[in-house]
Amino acid sequence: xxxxxxxxxxxxxxxxxxxxxxxxxxxxxxxxxxxxxxxxxxxxxxxxxxxxxxxxxxxxxxxxxxxxxxxxxxxx
Numbered sequence: 511x512x513x514x515x516x517x518x519x520x521x522x523x524x525x526x527x528x529x530x531x532x533x534x535x536x537x538x539x540x541x542x543x544x545x546x547x548x549x550x551x552x553x554x555x556x557x558x559x560x561x562x563x564x565x566x567x568x569x570x571x572x573x574x575x576x577x578x579x580x581x582x583x584x585x586x
Contacts, residue, residue: 532557539585540565544578551585 535554542550542565552567561576 526559528559532559532561535582535584541583541585542574543580543583544574545580546578550574554582 535557538554540552540554542563544550550565550567550572552565552572554563554565555571556564558576561579561582563574563576563579563582565572565574
């Protein structure tokens with residue numbers, strides 16, 4: 511029976527380039543500006559490809575949906 515090989519065991523999974531870039535923010539101090547002009551500062555605990563963020567602030571752990579983000583800035 512002839513057909514196309516969809517996937518083989520020998521293929522390595524390649525990491526999504528966007529995911530690799532987003533990982534640089536993990537465990538870093540950042541400032542997050544939201545579309546409603548609210549600003550949060552803290553350490554990013556988790557971030558996904560949709561830019562949903564879990565951030566640890568002085569008020570505790572907060573979850574911010576990616577559709578509400580305006581920008582993320584690394585702090586020194």
